[in-house]
Amino acid sequence: MQNIFIVTLGTREIQFNKNELNDFEISEKTKLKHKHSDVCINIIKNNNFENYIFPASPRNDGKIISDNFELFENIIQFPLIDNCIKKIQTDLKTKFNKFIIVFTDQKQLTDNNKNKHNDTLFYKEILKKHYSKEYYNTEFSEISIEKNIVNIDIQYKQFAKDLKNNLKIGDKDLNKIYLLPQGGIDQINHALTLQLLQQYRDNVEIWQQPEGKEAIHLEFTNLFLKDLLKQQLIALINNLDYSGAYQL
Secondary structure (H helix, E strand, O other), rough: OEEEEEEOOOOOOOEOOOOOOEEEEEEEOEEEOOOOOOHHHHHHHHOOOOOOOOOOOOOOOHHHHHHHHHHHHHOOOOOOOOOHHHHHHOOOOOOOOEEEEEEOOOOOOOOOOOOHHHOOOOHHHHHHHHHHHHOOOEEEEEEEEEEOOOHHHHHHHHHHHHHHHOOOOHHHEEEEEEEOOOOOHHHHHHHHHHHHHHHHHHEEEEOOOOOOOOEEEEEHHHHHHHHHHHHHHHHHHHHHOOOOOOOO
């Protein structure tokens, strides 16, 4: 029986603690520079946690981090993903057979477009490099969102295809899908969640990771399926043919 972890990436998935920078230093308040090389990225302060910073451009700065992963490896933190993974694996004693990463890569946008700067394709590479070392027996897969990222209709239809191509697993072989629709675009997260519930129903567990707090297992799956069953029963009753019923 297989367990699958699916995560959607946003702009704050990768962060750094200002007190744990090792061979890096903050320069000009907006740059994180390696002390012994020319490697440097632009940074933004995390207003919710004063000791934390994150890359200003997931695409541009993410590429620098990915290309120089060995320099950043010991200071990178994944606060919105790591805690959830550890809670699932420790508390539930669950091992993942597959790790699916959902990211954006809007190739058609111009290079000066802010939305393109926020694409998380290099964050995907960084996560794979980091977690593949720890979970070396886990298969890593990815789903790229390249256009119409705020159109939930299109995303819902596309996920129907993407999930079948990536999961490739029958119901009898599936134990649980652990979904962390934490980062990125709401339309992507909603479309992915609904498509998973439609295809795999109560095999889906939805998780949430509030920043700075413990990961939470949401009850949305049970609530959604319970309401859906209720609606189906009501529709069935309303459509019954009473023409052959006995008359008193």
